Amino acid sequence: MNIAVFLGGTSAEREVSLASGKAVVGALREAGHTVTAVDPALGARQPEHEADLYREILHDAPPTQEALSKLSPRNLIECVNSPLLDGIDVVFLALHGEWGEDGKIQSLLEMRGVKYTASGVMSSALTMDKSMTKILMRHNGIATGKWEMVRRGDRVDAVLIERVAAEIGFPLVVKPNDQGSTVGLTIVQNPLQIPNAIALAARFSTSVMLEEFIPGRELTVAIVGDRVLPVIEIKPKDGFYDYQHKYTKGMTEYICPADLPADLTERIQRDSKIVFDRTQCKGFARVDFRLRDDNEYFCLEINTLPGMTATSLVPKAAAAAGIPFPELCDTIVKLV
Numbered sequence: 213m214n215i216a217v218f219l220g221g222t223s224a225e226r227e228v229s230l231a232s233g234k235a236v237v238g239a240l241r242e243a244g245h246t247v248t249a250v251d252p253a254l255g256a257r258q259p260e261h262e263a264d265l266y267r268e269i270l271h272d273a274p275p276t277q278e279a280l281s282k283l284s285p286r287n288l289i290e291c292v293n294s295p296l297l298d299g300i301d302v303v304f305l306a307l308h309g310e311w312g313e314d315g316k317i318q319s320l321l322e323m324r325g326v327k328y329t330a331s332g333v334m335s336s337a338l339t340m341d342k343s344m345t346k347i348l349m350r351h352n353g354i355a356t357g358k359w360e361m362v363r364r365g366d367r368v369d370a371v372l373i374e375r376v377a378a379e380i381g382f383p384l385v386v387k388p389n390d391q392g393s394t395v396g397l398t399i400v401q402n403p404l405q406i407p408n409a410i411a412l413a414a415r416f417s418t419s420v421m422l423e424e425f426i427p428g429r430e431l432t433v434a435i436v437g438d439r440v441l442p443v444i445e446i447k448p449k450d451g452f453y454d455y456q457h458k459y460t461k462g463m464t465e466y467i468c469p470a471d472l473p474a475d476l477t478e479r480i481q482r483d484s485k486i487v488f489d490r491t492q493c494k495g496f497a498r499v500d501f502r503l504r505d506d507n508e509y510f511c512l513e514i515n516t517l518p519g520m521t522a523t524s525l526v527p528k529a530a531a532a533a534g535i536p537f538p539e540l541c542d543t544i545v546k547l548v
């Protein structure tokens with residue numbers, strides 16, 4: 213097939229996406245497809261040499277908002293509407309975060325009449341919103357931590373802090389409602405830290421989530437088509453699973469299949485599939501959990517366009533299930 217891989221984009225996860233995209237391009241070529249790499253953040257004019265697209269790949273911190281502000285989302289419209297997509301059978305979306313994972317580029321592609329991988333417009337938009345996703349989890353009997361929402365610009369006064377302290381307690385997690393890669397997230401130990409944590413998260417999103425901190429282990433489950441892949445346990449070597457631990461080699465240990473009792477594995481996998489189905493995800497996605505020492509687990513979120521470097525979580529789980537990376541990418545294309 214003639215495939216365009218969309219990579220880069222205009223979100224805080226731009227560099228991660230370049231790495232995902234580069235890996236996917238290689239894998240799809242290995243699987244026998246004709247592949248063009250396209251960074252929609254650059255509009256209709258792409259660099260002459262593909263290698264130039266990959267220059268910004270992965271530093272140990274996300275790009276600054278100043279650097280990102282130079283990339284206009286209007287370029288995405290121009291790109292999708294350009295001859296770059298003439299004769300393309302499928303766009304493989306290797307984008308992450310805002311404009312790429314949130315249903316917006318999916319919507320442009322639908323208007324242009326080009327097929328694309330993974331979830332559709334509604335599902336992408338819904339799951340980008342962590343709070344909406346948690347409402348759906350609750351509705352479907354999936355355990356998820358207590359939470360409260362604050363809008364950017366809301367007064368963070370004693371009343372709010374007392375309410376949060378009473379309803380959630382400490383420690384708690386403050387995070388942007390619609391970002392990825394642990395950007396803008398703070399673990400708050402006491403009421404005094406709440407205002408700054410909210411201010412930080414509000415730099416990345418108009419809505420901020422305050423969520424019960426779930427101590428214990430970190431798990432994630434990939435789903436590809438109808439298959440729920442083996443559970444992965446994520447063990448950051450120190451601290452927690454932040455941007456650096458996610459993308460710096462050696463800072464995190466991954467265990468797949470996770471060492472868990474069989475019935476617990478089964479329940480977590482079943483619940484992952486429920487979250488996938490009820491949020492109407494398609495193709496593939498990855499569901500994040502926290503597991504307490506008493507083996508109670510809580511779902512954090514579902515990612516519709518998770519990382520896709522050869523060593524990312526979904527490819528790891530696929531490898532554990534005997535699916536090599538090129539086959540995984542090819543399967544995702546065939547699920548369109």
Ligand SMILES: Nc1ncnc2c1ncn2[C@@H]1O[C@H](COP(=O)(O)OP(=O)(O)O)[C@@H](O)[C@H]1O
Pocket residue numbers: 357385387391392393394395397423424425426427430452453454500502512513
């Ligand atoms: N309620 C929570 N309790 C404990 N850890 C959390 C909680 N929320 C987030 N974290 C930590 O922060 C990481 C990122 O949070 P997550 O909600 O998955 O957002 P994203 O991956 O989109 O940045 C998680 O993988 C986990 O390590």
Ligand SMILES: [Mg+2]
Pocket residue numbers: 393500512513
């Ligand atoms: Mg996550």
